[in-house]
Amino acid sequence: MSREVMITCALTGSGDGHKKNPSVPVTPKQIAEDALRAAKAGAAAVHAHVREPDTGEPSRRRELYREVLERIREVDDSLIVNLTGGMGGEMLFGPPDSPLEFPAEMDFVSPTERIEHILELRPDIGSFDCGSVNFGDAVYATTPSWLEQMARQLREAGVAPEVEVFDLGHIELAKSLIAKGLLPSPTIFQLCLGVRYGAPATPEGLLAMRSILPADSVWFAFGVGARQLHIAGLAVLLGGHVRVGLEDNLYLARGVLATNEQLVERAVKIIESLGDRVMDVTTARRMLGLAAVQPGT
Secondary structure, X not given: XXXXXXXXXXXXXXXXXXXXXXXXXXOHHHHHHHHHHHHHHOOOEEEEOEEOOOOOOEEOOHHHHHHHHHHHHHHOOOOEEEXXXXXXXXXXOOXXXXXXXXXXXXXXXXXXXXXXXXXXXXXXXXXXXXXXXXXXXXXXXXXXXXXXXXXXXXXXXXXXXXXXXXXXXXXXXXXXXXXXXXXXXXXXXXXXXXXXXXXXXXXXXXXXXXXXXXXXXXXXXXXOHHHHHHHHHHHHHOOOEEEXXXXXXXXXXXXXXXXXXXXXXXXXXXXXXXXXXXXXXXHHHHHHOOOOOOOOO
């Protein structure tokens, strides 16, 4: 029996992809335009970071997030918008003989500062990175007590958390937050596969993560780099939903640079070739427990 599969498009991220692929959007106008193109191609939701318009470097400036959100809403007020809550957690240690000499470029702030743009702008969804993980030689660092605070703040703001998990222990931590009533049930999970030193972007990695999710979870999965579309297909086969986009992968095929629109179109083909259907935004909002958009608002 066929089912409906939701597509999320992760538009730009915080890495250096803009230096490798000119289609990675940088300015709020470019990010919003890419979001709208992704929606027309079949995405029911977009996941957005922002960048400094002049340099392309990652940013946490609220005015940039506000401009992205306003530009999207001016054209399409039904598209589900997910603003990242993951910035501000990067910890960079000093050399082995002076490990606490933190480099000046380290971006590490309090839990509230990480999500202050979400609390102010109140998008449909805010991403919620559930635990610490190594990213190359950096550490994305957070603690259970910090996560409890952030979960309470998102709940009070009426923003649905998307729980991003990079390893099995992150799912166990999320379960403890669910048990305390700090995360909603059913919970939206994003299984993040292929980040170096996190869960691998393999069938075994995806199966292991899926196998310990709460039974009523709504879950998505993505693979980094060349495994993005492979993981998309596996997620469909295993009953999940998919995330594609230039945040996680810059290529459509070997040596062929992609656009966000093209990656969404490819995800649509994968879903339909497996006998399923692409979920529209109205159905997606209902599945995720988000407020329906009223005509004329």
